[in-house]
Amino acid sequence: MLSFKSIITSAVLFASAYSFAGPGLADGAAKFVGNITTRGQVRSDFGTYWNQITAENECKWQSIEGSRGNYNFSGCDACYNWAKNNGGYFKFHALVWGSQYPNWLGNLSADDTKKAITDWFDRVKKQYPDLDMIDVVNEAIRTGNNQYHSGYNNTKIIQALGGDNNGDYTFVTTAFKMARERWPEAVLIYNDYNTVQWQKNEGIQLIQTIKKNGAPVDAYGLQAHDMMTQGGGAGGTGGGGGCLNINTLKSVLDEIWEKTQTPMFISEYDIGTDNDQTQKQCYQEQISLFMENEHVAGITLWGYIYGATWVTNGNSGIIKDGKDRAAMTWLKEYLASNKGVNTTGLLNGAEYVPPPPPPDPTPYKGVAAVLPGKIEAENYDEGGSRSAYSDDDSANQGDASVRADEGVDLVAGGTGVALGYTATDEWLVYTVNVATAGEYSVTANVSSGATSSGFKLQIDGQDAGIEVAVPQTGEDWSVYQVVDAGKVTLTAGPHVVKVVITGSNCNIDYLEFSNGTTTTPGDPLGLASNIQLDETSTLQHYYVFDTHGMRMGIISGYGFKATAELLKSSSDIKTSGVYFLRNRATGKMQAVRVVR
Numbered sequence: 124m125l126s127f128k129s130i131i132t133s134a135v136l137f138a139s140a141y142s143f144a145g146p147g148l149a150d151g152a153a154k155f156v157g158n159i160t161t162r163g164q165v166r167s168d169f170g171t172y173w174n175q176i177t178a179e180n181e182c183k184w185q186s187i188e189g190s191r192g193n194y195n196f197s198g199c200d201a202c203y204n205w206a207k208n209n210g211g212y213f214k215f216h217a218l219v220w221g222s223q224y225p226n227w228l229g230n231l232s233a234d235d236t237k238k239a240i241t242d243w244f245d246r247v248k249k250q251y252p253d254l255d256m257i258d259v260v261n262e263a264i265r266t267g268n269n270q271y272h273s274g275y276n277n278t279k280i281i282q283a284l285g286g287d288n289n290g291d292y293t294f295v296t297t298a299f300k301m302a303r304e305r306w307p308e309a310v311l312i313y314n315d316y317n318t319v320q321w322q323k324n325e326g327i328q329l330i331q332t333i334k335k336n337g338a339p340v341d342a343y344g345l346q347a348h349d350m351m352t353q354g355g356g357a358g359g360t361g362g363g364g365g366c367l368n369i370n371t372l373k374s375v376l377d378e379i380w381e382k383t384q385t386p387m388f389i390s391e392y393d394i395g396t397d398n399d400q401t402q403k404q405c406y407q408e409q410i411s412l413f414m415e416n417e418h419v420a421g422i423t424l425w426g427y428i429y430g431a432t433w434v435t436n437g438n439s440g441i442i443k444d445g446k447d448r449a450a451m452t453w454l455k456e457y458l459a460s461n462k463g464v465n466t467t468g469l470l471n472g473a474e475y476v477p478p479p480p481p482p483d484p485t486p487y488k489g490v491a492a493v494l495p496g497k498i499e500a501e502n503y504d505e506g507g508s509r510s511a512y513s514d515d516d517s518a519n520q521g522d523a524s525v526r527a528d529e530g531v532d533l534v535a536g537g538t539g540v541a542l543g544y545t546a547t548d549e550w551l552v553y554t555v556n557v558a559t560a561g562e563y564s565v566t567a568n569v570s571s572g573a574t575s576s577g578f579k580l581q582i583d584g585q586d587a588g589i590e591v592a593v594p595q596t597g598e599d600w601s602v603y604q605v606v607d608a609g610k611v612t613l614t615a616g617p618h619v620v621k622v623v624i625t626g627s628n629c630n631i632d633y634l635e636f637s638n639g640t641t642t643t644p645g646d647p648l649g650l651a652s653n654i655q656l657d658e659t660s661t662l663q664h665y666y667v668f669d670t671h672g673m674r675m676g677i678i679s680g681y682g683f684k685a686t687a688e689l690l691k692s693s694s695d696i697k698t699s700g701v702y703f704l705r706n707r708a709t710g711k712m713q714a715v716r717v718v719r
Contacts (some may be wrong), residue, residue, distance in 0.1 A: 146209050147174035148458040154414065155212055156458065157423040161431050163198055165205045175212040177390075177423050178202045179433075182215050184243060185223040191239070196250050203251060214423070215251065217258035217314065218244065219280065219298045221273030229278050236283035241301070248305040258314040258344060258390070259302045260295045264325045272315060272322075289575075292332050299338035314344030314390050319375050320367065321349065330383040331548050342420060343383060344390035350409055351394065366394075366405040372412060380418040381509070389413050391425040394450065395434035402441070403449035411457060427451075484511040484619070486554040490674040491617065494557045494636040498620060500542040501525055501533050502673075503551040512551040537568055537603045537632025545578075545631075549624045556674070558710075560615040561638050565608040568632035569593045572600045576629035580611070581621040587611045593629040600630055608634070665704040678704070687715045 147170060149156035157175025165176065180186055181198025188194050199215075206213035219240070231239060262272035265287070270276070275294075281287050284294035295313070302311050313333070318326035330343055350372075352365045379387060392413075394405045413419045426432030429440030429448070441451035484504035492498045501523070504511040514530045523533040523540045531551065534543035542551070565580070571593045579590040589609040596602040613636075622631065665686055667675045676695065680686030686704060690696065699719045705712045 146170035146211055148172055148455060149174055152414070152458070154419065155421045155423075156414075157212065157214075157421070158427050159423070159425055160198075160202060161426065161428050165201050166428070169205065170209050170211070172427065173211070173424075175214065175421060175423060176202045176206055177214045177216050179426070180223070183217065183220065183223045184228075185225050188225050188243065188246075191225065191227050192242075194246055194250075199250075206255075212255050212421075214256040214258065214312075215247070215254050217261040218247065218302060219259065219263075219284075219295075220261040221263065221271055221275035221277070221280065222261075224278060224280075228280075231279060233279040233282040236279040240280070240283060240298075244301055244305055252306075254306055254309045256310040256312060256342075256388075257302060257306060259311050259340075260298050261314045262316060263292065263295050263313075264315050264318075264322050264329055265290055266322070266325070272317075290332070291336065292329055293336065295329070296333045296336040296338040299333065299340055303339040310341045311339055312342045312344045312388060312390070313340050314346065314388075316346040316391070317349050318343075318345050318379075319347065319349050319372065323375055323379070327379060327382045328547075330385055334383070334385070335548065340385065342386045342388050343379065344388045345379075346391035346425075347389045347409075348391060348393060348425070350392070350405055351396070365401060366408055369408045369412065372409060373416075376412075376416055376418065386420045387418055388420055389422040392422060393425045393432065393434060393439035395432075395439040397436075397438050399449040403453050406441075406450040407453050407457075410454065414457075414461075482506045482510050484552050484554065490676070491554045491556040493668060493674055494555050494613065495559070495563065495638045496636065498553050498555065498634045498636070499540070500551075500622075500631045500633055501540040502553065503531065504554050504619075512549075514546075514549050534600075534630065536570070536601055536630060539632075541568075541570075541603075541630045541632040543600070543630045545576075545624045545629055546627045547624055551622050553620045553622070554617065555620055555636075556617050557613045557615050558705075559638060560613060562610055562612050563636040563638050564610050565589055566605050566635045566637070567591055567608050568603050568605050568635075570596045570600050570603040570630045570632075571628055572596065573628040575626045577626035578622055578624050578629060578631065580608070580634075581623060582611065582613070583619055584621075590625065593626070603630070603632055611636075664707045666707060668703040668705065669700070675702075677707070683711075683713045687713065690715050691717050 147156065155175035156173060157177065158169070158173040159177050159179040160181060163179075163181060169176065178199055178201075181202065186198060187196055203213050205211065228236065228239060263275065264272045266272060275281050281294045284297040286293050299311055299313075302309070313330060315322075315326055315329075326343070326345075330340065333340055350367050352367060376387065379385075392409075394402045396402050410422065413422050424441075426437070426439060427441050428437070429443035430437035432439045441448045441454070447455070484506040486492075487502040487505055492502065508514065508530055512529075512531050514532065523535050525540055526533060532542065532544035533540050535541075536543070569591070572595065574595050576593040576595070577591050578593070580587040587609075589611060591606060591608045594604070594606065596604060620634075622634075662679055662681060663686065664677055664679045665683075667678055667690065669675060678686055678690055678693070680689050683704060683706075690702060690704065696702065696717050697719065699717060702715050702717055703712055704715060
């Protein structure tokens, strides 16, 4: 039997491969439509409408362990047991949160807090060994001045779980690792508010950071309290305003997926207004989008009974005085009339054809950089965004004329063209060809007018152990300097070098890989020292390189001498200079001077 995690992954990635059978209006859909407890109770009509349940408060740490070591799971058990007994799905909310923690926690040292957290995780594991979904960490986005979306600074939770060093969210990563140890099959979720309208970028950056740090996060919970143009934000104010522009919402969902590659849950959806038509409009536009978006894995409404929800006057409820409000009427009609259509991967009744995966990157202009030698920053691979590079900007901000129609920010600088306007977690890949196996020293020509700039290298998808802190060269980014980056051992043959920005605002002109080969002016690769005549009566094939180590193509002839004459007369060589021929079969090389 497949785990819930496998079903979620399949539903998101493989276009409605599975359906959520069971109770509620969304029976048979490829994603659940759930709700929460009402004033601490699972109402008798819950299964009439919903097939997933989250406890509003009953599973929070404060509710369960009010006094240390004494656990009361009765309210949480009611939700868990409803799901088990009725074929629904249960989400545990939440393990780590900067609010609604036990009062006694604030008095503990960091070491005692770590023990308390560990005991809490272990006790929840004992009570619920087979959880479907878990909000592992709730509301931890940094909002500036070392503050967070919830009151983490009122306890030693951050310090107990490893700290938050310059915003690396180590404590969040630690919590996810602890959860994975205990629930290897559960869907582990990071959950937060205002992540659509106001802290979208901060939320994306948190997910990117914890994933980079090794957090086993399976999904991103968008609370979606911010679905109106006014009011409706976190804080329970409710109130007036219209629906968030649907095109804006579409764009945000696309951007979050593009930048995190993490399935999303709409985890606490509500529309707080007394205007029935406004509420219906928001549901109609937004719920249908969520149901039909291939990257949203499920929806949980945050209350359904008018007067008994957290927003002002409880006006986010969609059943009032026992009667359906317009939003509930629409929801029933939509889910009933779109059985088999309101599923992940199906849009407006037509079969959804997922976009093709990005192409594999290929060398720029078909010519891989040869090592030992230089990798010019502007010669990143071809293949486009998500294949050859990831750039946070939608357009090229640079002033260089090369590759101006692409999204990478290239600037005039250094020895000609450099990478500029970099942001943390952006990356570029370069296909290279290593001529000689061995240990290579790596240097980089860089500049930065800011502090904390830097990048690291990966080789063939693995960290190369090279991370460069780019020194600040003053406020003038035009001042470049060569810095030692470290050493790396490479085998002969093709490799893919990935440059990953670890600190924003570093300009990179080039990387140079050297293996100690003696070079001569005009021969930075040391090719001339390996020149050997190769006269033969058999047709031979040769790579052609310029003095920067860029492979320009292949030419064939009967030995070096004859092929050199062909190269000298070739119309493909536009510029005078020294070029190199390397026999593809033997590796022997010869320099050729071409005059134009």
